Amino acid sequence: MNTDKIVAIKPMNFPWEAQDPFLFCAYHRDEYPKGNNQMAPDTALLQGRNIGQDFTLKDGWRMYHGRTIPGFPYHPHRGFETITICKEGFVDHSDSLGAAGRFGEGDVQWMTAGKGIQHSEMFPLIHEDKENPLEMFQVWLNLPKASKFVEPHFKMLWKESIPVVTEKDESGRNTVIDVIAGNLKGVHALNPTPDSWAANLDNLVCILTIKMEANAKWTFPAAAGEANRILYFYQGNTLTLEGETISKGNLIQLKSTEEVFIQNGNQDTYLLMLQGKPINEPVAQHGPFVMNTQEEIQQAFSDYQKTQFGGWPWPEQEQVHDKEKGRFALHANGIEEIK
Secondary structure: OOOOOEEEEEEOOOOEEOOOOEEEEEEEEEEEOOOOOOOOOOHHHHOOOOOOOEOOOEOOEOOEOOOOOOEEEEEEEEOEEEEEEEEEOEEEEEEOOOOEEEEEOOOEEEEEOOOOEEEEEEOOOOOOOOOEEEEEEEEEEEOOHHHOOOOOEEEEEOHHHOOEEEEEOOOOOEEEEEEEEOEEOOEEOOOOOOOOHHHOHHHOOEEEEEEEOOOOEEEEOOOOOOOEEEEEEEEOOEEEEOOEEEEOOEEEEEEOOOOEEEEEOOOOEEEEEEEEOOOOOOOEEEOOEEEOOHHHHHHHHHHHHHHHHHOOOOOOOOOOOOOOOOOEEEOOOOOEEEO
16 A cells, blocks of 8 residues: 555444544435425335434435434534535425425535534425435534534525536546535635634535546545545445555545545546544543533533524424425525525
8 A cells, every 4th residue: 555645444334433533524415205295205115114213224214313304403513514415306404493494416514513403304205206315424523612612503505506627538538526625736615604713714614525437537635735635435336545445335535645546447446535633632522412522411411401503493303395386595584595
């Protein structure tokens, strides 16, 4: 192994391991069936599932914590950010601030939980006449101590506005990169939320999704400084990285200050890249709360019991929006974006 450029190669488990400033990445690929008029799977298809805690891939899909509709009914967060990258299918968001949204098909939601928020993330099966596949990543990005109690809110990075870099090798084969955070060869991502660790460019936070055509070659450029950098190889067959052949299902920790030459195998390959300077603070985590000390975790539970982080203003725990609504974001200040 070229240890000058590759730090480690490890198998990916669920959720995917990450390095400071990231906490982890959860990858979801579910081949959901046709939906009924409630945007849910037919009741007969729920037989034999551990409803409420269904994380077993049965018939190609899972209900997760959903009882009628797949997804994650309302739950709290404090002290970090969620970056939800939805490549296929749709996510319905609702939260304790009264904000809501439906996004998917390439959109990204960047949510700062800050001092505390409840939200639900449901996966409505919008189509009754065809299947409803879902593919998404949820990246947890930590907040430094100074920002753990900022006001919660979210920002939408709509697919139409996310910068895309396409590079063609000498054989005409393409590598296509979506620049979700940071920059790539002078192409800058949309601004993240203002209180994010990623908002300071000196922190070198970069999030990319990468598609390499079969047999494509691409040189991944060096970053401007020292940072933690991981490539997640989640779809494809094999690729050769600096002479090291790597199979699908592995993560590759790279030295950020070195460029890396990648030769793809004989199938299209899909990669996620997470990079950032570490926050270098103690991390205390318990479920949906990420603080610096165990005392702060206990305080988070106490605060949640007292305030419910604003309560739940929606009629359902697994709230979904009208089937015909389309992609939108309703913010807590009443401003609505419609795509």
